[in-house]
Structures are given as C-alpha cells and as structure tokens.
Amino acid sequence: MSTLLDILSSIGMWEAVLRIATPLIFGTLGVLLCERVGVLNLGIEGIMTFGAMVGWLTVYSGGDLWTGMLAAAAAGALFGLLHAMMTVPLGLSQHVTGLGITLFASSLSYYIFRLAVPTASSPPTVTPFKPLPIPGLSEIPFVGPVLFSQTPPTYLALAVVALLAFGLYRTPLGLALRMTGENPHAADAQGLDPIGLRIGAIMAGSALMAMGGAFLTLAAFNSFFPTMIQGRGWICVALVVFASWRPARALLGALLFAFFDAFQLRLQTVVDGVPYQLFLMLPYLLSILALILMARRARVPQALMQPYRRGER
Amino acid sequence: MRFERRDHPSRGLTLLAPLGAILAALLGAGVLIAIAGANPLEAYGLILKGALGSRLGFSEMLTRATPLILTGLAAAVAFRARLWNIGGEGQFYMGALAVAAFGMIPAIASLPAPLAILLCLIAGAVAGMVLLLLPLGLRLKFGVDEVVTTLLLNFVAVLFVSLMIEGAMKDPLAFGWPQSVPVPDSAVLPKLMERTRLHAGLVIAVVMAVAVWWIQSRTVFGMRARATGLNPRAASFAGVPLGRTLIVVACLSGGMAGLAGAIEVMGVKGYVSTDLSPSYGYSGIIIAMLANLNPLGVIAAALFSAVMFVGADSMSRALGIPSYIADVTVALSLLTMLVAIFLTQYRIRK
Secondary structure: OHHHHHHHHOHHHHHHHHHHHHHHHHHHHHHHHHHHOOOOOOOHHHHHHHHHHHHHHHHHOOOOHHHHHHHHHHHHHHHHHHHHHHHOOOOOOHHHHHHHHHHHHHHHHHHHHHHHOOOOOOOOOOOOOOOOOOOOHHHOOOHHHHHOOOOHHHHHHHHHHHHHHHHHHHOHHHHHHHHHHHOHHHHHHOOOOHHHHHHHHHHHHHHHHHHHHHHHHHHHOOOOOOOOOOOHHHHHHHHHHHOOOOHHHHHHHHHHHHHHHHHHHHHHHHOOOOOHHHHHHHHHHHHHHHHHHHOOOOOOOOOOOOOOOOOOO | OEEEEOOOOOHHHHHHHHHHHHHHHHHHHHHHHHHOOOOHHHHHHHHHHHHHOOHHHHHHHHHHHHHHHHHHHHHHHHHHOOOOOOOHHHHHHHHHHHHHHHHOOHHHHOOOHHHHHHHHHHHHHHHHHHHHHHHHHHHHHHOOOHHHHHHHHHHHHHHHHHHHHOOOOEOOOOOOOOOEOOOOHHHOOOEOOOOOOOEOHHHHHHHHHHHHHHHHHHOHHHHHHHHHHHOHHHHHHOOOOHHHHHHHHHHHHHHHHHHHHHHHHHHHHOOOOOOOOOOHHHHHHHHHHHOOOOHHHHHHHHHHHHHHHHHHHHHHHHHOOOOHHHHHHHHHHHHHHHHHHHHHHEEEEO
16 A cells, blocks of 8 residues: 555656646647547557658657757658548548557558667667756746646647647637538538648648657657557547547546556556566556546547538538 | 548449558569668568468467457457457457466366367467457446447456466476466367477467358348448347347457457467567557458468568578568558558549
C-alpha cells in the first residue's frame, strides 16, 4: 500500500503523464477533426509512423527539431490529401481506405528508413527536444515540474486543444465544419462547400497525427524503429469515442489514459510475480473498456462515414 | 467533372480491375525503386525469377501463399457481411497458440496422425472464432464498433502469446528463447514436395476457399450474409436474423484466421513464437480487397502477394533495395484497387 502511495506522490510519475499523453493528444485531436466533418480516418496508425520517420530523418540529416516537426506535419497533410481524395470526392469505403493508408504509409516509412540507414544494428539517434521550464511557473512546488517543465511540443499540443475547442465552437468556420459532419446536404444548401471543408479538415487532422508520431522520435525517444507506434493510433480512435467528439474531453481522456500507462510502468517494477505482459495489455484493454462505457452515450456526428456526392442521396 | 453511376458494371471491366490496380501499384513502386538507384524492370524481373524461377523459390512462394489465402478468406467473408474484422492478426496467433497447447496434451499427441491433425486444426479454428466473437458480442450487446476493438485485440493476443511462451508453454530445450514446446510429430502436416517446406496446408487452404465460395453463393446463409452487408435494415425486414447471421459469419471469419495460424505452426514452424506472422492478418485484408471479396479470387490475390514477398527477398539481396518494397507494392495495390473498383461502377462525365 505504501509503495502505491510512493508512486502516486512521486513527481517523476506525474511528469511522465503529460509526456506520455502528448502523442495521444495530437493523434486524438487529429481523429476528432476528421470525424467532426464526417470522415473516419483509420490512416492514423500509418500516418503517425510516417510522421515519426520523417521527423527523425529530417533532424538526422541536419535539419533542426522544429523543421522536423514541420516536415512531419507536411507529410501527414499529404497522406491526409490522399485519404481525402479517395473518401470525399470518390466516396470510397472509409474503413478500407484508412487501413490501406495505414499499411501503405507504414511500409513506406520502413522502406525509406532502410534506404537512409541500410546497415545499422542499433538505430541511429538524434538530440531530442529538451524540457523548457517556463520561468516563474516552473518554480511552483510539485505543479511546476509536472506542468511547466515539459518539452515545447507538449505546450504546443495543449495550445492546439484550446485552439480546436475555440475554433470548433466559437468561430463561423467551426460551425461550418460541424455542420458538414452532421448534415452535409444542409451545409451545401447554406452555400458552404462540404467537399472542400472535408478535404481541408482531413489534411489538417492528418498533419496533427503525424506531429504526434514525430513527438515520439524527437522528444519522447531519440530514434526511429519499425513498429514503434504500437497501436497508439488505434487507441486515439477509441479515445475520440470516449471524448464524445469534444476537444476538451479528448484532452481529459488522453491524460487519464497516460496516467494509467505511467502508473502501470512504475507498478511493474515494484509488483513481483505478475507477468509484465499483463501490464502491457492494460492500455489496450482500458481502451476497449472506455469504448464499452461510452458507446451508447457518446454523441456521434450524424454524417460520420456517410459519403457525400452532390445531387446523389 | 462529375461521376455518373453505371447501371450495369460490365463483367469484363470488373475482371480487369485487379489487373489494372496491380499494374498501377507496380508503376508507383517502380518510381520508389528508381529513386533508390536501381532499374525497376530489372528488379521486377528478379522478383519473378526469385519466386517462380526455381523449385525452391516456387515452393517457398506456395508456402507463403497458404496462410495468406486463409487470412484473405477471413477478411473477405467478414467484409461481405459488413463485419469489420481487422483482427485477423490476433486470431492467427490464437489459432497458433491453441495448436501448441493441444499438442502438449499427451492423449492427443499419442493419437494416430490424421486424428491428431484434425483435432489440432479444429482447436486452432475455434480459438480464432472466440477472439472474434468477443468483439462481435460487444457490438451486439453494447453497440461498440468492432473496427477498433478487433484492432486493439491484435496487440492483446500477441502479448498473451508472449505470456504463454515465456511461462506455462515455454520450451525448456530452446536455450532460453521464448518459444512454445514443439507440436508432436503426430500433429505435423505432411509435406507436398520433397526437400521443401511446402506442406498439405495449401490443399486445406484451397479447399476452404472453394467451400467458402460454395457457402456464399449457393446456400441460404450465404445470401443472408450478403443481404446483411448490403442493407441490414432491408435484410431484417425480409426476416433475416441479423445477430445470428453475424455470429455465424464471425465463426467462419475468425475460424479461417485461426486455421491459418494453426496450419503455419503444424506445417512450417513446428512451434509458436511472437514472430510467427509477418503480418499475415493485415495482408489478408489487402488480399480480400484485391479479390473483390470473391473467395476464389482470394487464391489468385494471395499468390500475387506471395510472389511479391518471396521474390522481393531475393531481389533485395541482389540489388540492395530494401525488401519492404514488397509491402509497399502490396499496400499500394489495395489503394489502387479501391479506385479501380470505383471506375468500374462509375463513369466520369465532363
């Protein structure tokens, strides 16, 4: 019991929560943005992989860290464009297109990675983002190191939450995006362009996903290796349901999830006799549990997964 | 520019779609090969030679196609009924694990070979079924979308395999490597070709493809499953029991994926490890789509993928192009296939 308290009262554990949550925040917001306009983006797992690879490769070949993030975002937007062209104007199956993008983007990442680093037993490393303590705030006991001594991309992720929450609910563009996801026919009748809005939102959402991937190689770790995303993308898709498609709740979901992850990591080291695989299963089982709890309660965008072709019902 | 639905997609176009899709994917991957500094035509020549040019290559290609046919069937059967089973990978591993566990029971190991093989195959299929019935149950009971749950269960399944082969099922003679106790000789599938790895699993896979084709096109259940996929509300109105139909579809789909894992252990590896599958489950999704969800087409699509995967290995050694190019080409062919199918159903008007 006292070890549990020790873990829960350690600064290191709470510091880790925000760090573990960052890629999930980016990814969840990305999925949320796509689904808010009515498009399921199962490309996330591959787009995160590609973002992780491009971010790492940019820095490895001499670019600075923010250039790496930007390159990842741009690459993500391009895969978003591919996804959007197939699912929006052509109206192809969003399930299959997304999975196709995931398989294509991840195998392409491995291919490019192997071309760049043909023979290396251990993956080459880059110097990752350093924590940036915010002057003044970071000196507050406990709260300071936990919230205000994170790496810059973490602050960016939090800013994006605020931006997206404000943008979706307080601006005309946000209203147009939400309307497209609820009823594209009505949006069209209002003189909006549902096709364009969907394409734009998917590109922006995919850019966010890729930045989540890049965070892993440029801040959380310092190298790229195949299968490093480990289902984080799929967890983000589950978190969006848990968040009932609202940005602030998405942040809450990602934090809650990261809390359990950080907790189980530390629990592993103190609890004997329980196989470590059971701990590793927890994130996936928790995601499934979150889905069970929220499946019937969440408010799904009404036009989710319904293709829209003008003049066709 | 706008799209206009064709009233009757022509049969010729539908048959040409996969060929066009593969050609487009090869073109795209060719650009990547050229960027890497090799001649794409030479690379494709070497891939064909590697997979078809020798007795060993050919047998390896067929060995590789065997699990792919079964995971392809698993996806095709499910997608036809709009059951989004993306959990083929996990079901594959559960099937493999079940065989290894069954093989550890002395009573089964001492049975005559045909009986031991049959029991192990059934055990593998049932294990795959169970892993798909769980998420289907969640969908039917709580309305949880099965796409994400089946995806997440893939990771849980591989961790469970890891747990078992480092624990209760660990082979004490494997020098500390995490792998299961090998299956008994009585449960090993007979070889089809001398001095190769090709085994009777191929026959089972092809028989299954024909059986699934027959079920889908010639039985009441097959029609119900298709109706469930095309329009669940109309199907329900016409008296199709949706829940029950989906459960049978899930048994068929999970069973095929489980069988793939079982056969891979009984025919090729002999034991279970966590690197048993080079993502056979996910490749099955691509194969099902390339086959346009047709069970007989799955055989052809699995052969195409197997040629790419096996051929790319030997091409990679000769030209220094990463063998991931095979994964890229096959994944790309899924995307081009989607567009190709679209073009058979719509015409483009100015």
